[in-house]
Amino acid sequence: MAQESPTFSPLYRQIKSLILQALASGEWRPGEAIPSEAELAVRFNVSQGTARKAIDEMAAENLLVRKQGKGTFVASHNDPRAFFRFLRIVPIDGTLAFPQSVPLECWRAKAGLEASRTLQIAVGAPIIIVRRVLKFSGKPVVVDEIYLPGEIFQGLTLEVLQEYQGSIYSLFETRFGVRMIRAEEHIRAVAADRTSAELLKVAEGSPLLSVERTTYTYGDKPVEWRRGLYSTAEHYYHNELS
Amino acid sequence: MAQESPTFSPLYRQIKSLILQALASGEWRPGEAIPSEAELAVRFNVSQGTARKAIDEMAAENLLVRKQGKGTFVASHNDPRAFFRFLRIVPIDGTLAFPQSVPLECWRAKAGLEASRTLQIAVGAPIIIVRRVLKFSGKPVVVDEIYLPGEIFQGLTLEVLQEYQGSIYSLFETRFGVRMIRAEEHIRAVAADRTSAELLKVAEGSPLLSVERTTYTYGDKPVEWRRGLYSTAEHYYHNELS
DNA sequence: GAGTGGTCTAGACCACTGC
DNA sequence: CAGTGGTCTAGACCACTCG
Numbered sequence: 114m115a116q117e118s119p120t121f122s123p124l125y126r127q128i129k130s131l132i133l134q135a136l137a138s139g140e141w142r143p144g145e146a147i148p149s150e151a152e153l154a155v156r157f158n159v160s161q162g163t164a165r166k167a168i169d170e171m172a173a174e175n176l177l178v179r180k181q182g183k184g185t186f187v188a189s190h191n192d193p194r195a196f197f198r199f200l201r202i203v204p205i206d207g208t209l210a211f212p213q214s215v216p217l218e219c220w221r222a223k224a225g226l227e228a229s230r231t232l233q234i235a236v237g238a239p240i241i242i243v244r245r246v247l248k249f250s251g252k253p254v255v256v257d258e259i260y261l262p263g264e265i266f267q268g269l270t271l272e273v274l275q276e277y278q279g280s281i282y283s284l285f286e287t288r289f290g291v292r293m294i295r296a297e298e299h300i301r302a303v304a305a306d307r308t309s310a311e312l313l314k315v316a317e318g319s320p321l322l323s324v325e326r327t328t329y330t331y332g333d334k335p336v337e338w339r340r341g342l343y344s345t346a347e348h349y350y351h352n353e354l355s
Numbered sequence: 356m357a358q359e360s361p362t363f364s365p366l367y368r369q370i371k372s373l374i375l376q377a378l379a380s381g382e383w384r385p386g387e388a389i390p391s392e393a394e395l396a397v398r399f400n401v402s403q404g405t406a407r408k409a410i411d412e413m414a415a416e417n418l419l420v421r422k423q424g425k426g427t428f429v430a431s432h433n434d435p436r437a438f439f440r441f442l443r444i445v446p447i448d449g450t451l452a453f454p455q456s457v458p459l460e461c462w463r464a465k466a467g468l469e470a471s472r473t474l475q476i477a478v479g480a481p482i483i484i485v486r487r488v489l490k491f492s493g494k495p496v497v498v499d500e501i502y503l504p505g506e507i508f509q510g511l512t513l514e515v516l517q518e519y520q521g522s523i524y525s526l527f528e529t530r531f532g533v534r535m536i537r538a539e540e541h542i543r544a545v546a547a548d549r550t551s552a553e554l555l556k557v558a559e560g561s562p563l564l565s566v567e568r569t570t571y572t573y574g575d576k577p578v579e580w581r582r583g584l585y586s587t588a589e590h591y592y593h594n595e596l597s
Numbered sequence: 598g599a600g601t602g603g604t605c606t607a608g609a610c611c612a613c614t615g616c
Numbered sequence: 617c618a619g620t621g622g623t624c625t626a627g628a629c630c631a632c633t634c635g
Contacts, residue, residue, distance in 0.1 A: 121611090121612075123622075123624085151600095159624080160625045160626070163625080174597065180632090181601070182602065182603095182632030183602080184601060185601090198596060296595070298595075298596060299591040300587075302564045320544035321544050343544075350543070352594060353538070354443070354537065354538040363631075365605085392620080392621070402605060402606045402607070403607090404605065421622090422613090424621065426614095426619090
């Protein structure tokens with residue numbers, strides 16, 4: 114017997130991708146509630162259980178947040194609980210506090226080979242580069258260099274960065290409509306160059322964590338590449354394996 | 356109205372903890388199939404859907420592995436697909452191959468303060484310390500120092516380590532009945548000391564990744580502590596954020 | 598009390614595996 | 617073909633939130 118459906122996709126996954134589409138198109142914005150399970154079931158003409166299963170998967174992927182009795186909400190980087198999902202550094206002595214982001218520079222450039230490859234844009238396409246320092250209780254711990262596709266982040270300036278209260282992903286979300294949903298990090302140990310050493314107030318040549326990150330929005334589209342240098346004298350990068 | 360169940364726990368979670376108990380007691384061993392959903396439903400006197408939901412959660416936590424048409428199996432470190440779940444280092448040039456573990460030393464000692472704290476055993480309790488090197492295509496990339504509670508790993512010797520084919524967690528599982536299910540890693544950048552530098556064939560003082568790991572078995576019981584020094588000249592530590 | 602998500606059930610049918 | 621997990625449905629009821 115010939116196989117009827119070589120690319121069989123269950124109903125709830127089709128519903129899921131429809132909801133995903135609606136999310137990507139901005140039908141509901143980060144922080145807002147999406148329609149109730151019952152409403153979605155009617156809209157997509159499936160049972161509530163099937164709509165539920167689609168939502169379940171998206172909640173497991175941190176795209177949606179369920180709140181019993183209230184509704185289901187589009188995940189947002191404005192939510193303080195989401196903050197440390199993408200910042201895995203914690204103080205050795207355990208006194209966890211929110212860091213302060215200090216933007217240093219923000220300039221325009223054209224994409225080189227590496228930026229072109231990681232951001233999947235043309236060589237020579239406009240990019241924006243941001244340099245900033247992250248301070249914990251006043252002490253510099255991380256220096257970041259952030260590469261962004263210029264087309265998406267038009268209007269991003271040092272002033273915008275300095276004025277904004279909240280995380281940089283929160284800014285991207287509210288001001289540029291770009292929601293970061295997933296990232297890959299490549300971590301290595303490197304020796305501090307002169308400028309980084311000065312910024313982090315460590316000796317030149319001392320070991321630093323180099324954290325290179327590619328960040329993706331809906332549809333696995335890369336929209337940020339960054340390299341962070343982490344001083345791990347009083348902090349460590351925390352990771353959970355399971 | 357007084358709240359009826361301040362510690363409300365749904366049925367499927369109770370079932371889950373019963374299955375967990377059976378797993379911890381060794382009723383089914385790693386790699387073996389557990390009873391079918393229908394059988395479990397009968398055994399615990401719930402509907403198949405409820406048994407299913409319990410299993411679903413455990414599969415999501417990598418405790419069980421579902422295989423359509425075949426059954427549900429206890430997760431095992433013998434499964435090669437599970438190998439890189441706990442070893443997050445990959446070559447820069449992408450040619451992923453299985454590393455070779457080279458045990459160097461294995462000796463007995465008594466737990467100091469740090470071992471006592473991380474392994475949750477008494478100070479002075481017997482521990483076993485293993486030193487080994489991990490080689491990728493013949494080149495040393497990681498040097499590990501592994502601390503184990505002596506009581507659990509009685510009979511572990513350098514010979515046992517050298518003879519065994521397969522990952523060390525696979526050995527722990529088959530020879531000592533200890534299954535690792537979760538770990539926390541603290542990652543920092545350090546300068547290579549003399550012995551590590553020699554083993555990894557890098558210059559003394561060059562930056563290395565220090566990966567400290569506490570590993571837990573069922574019931575969140577810590578059963579391993581280790582520090583790995585990773586040479587990241589030709590490899591990086593890979594992490595996914597979501 | 599109305600509306601939301603969360604649980605539980607029972608039953609039908611589909612997809613995959615292996616004998 | 618029988619046995620397994622996977623999907624889908626419909627309905628009842630529970631837990632939580634808010635007005």
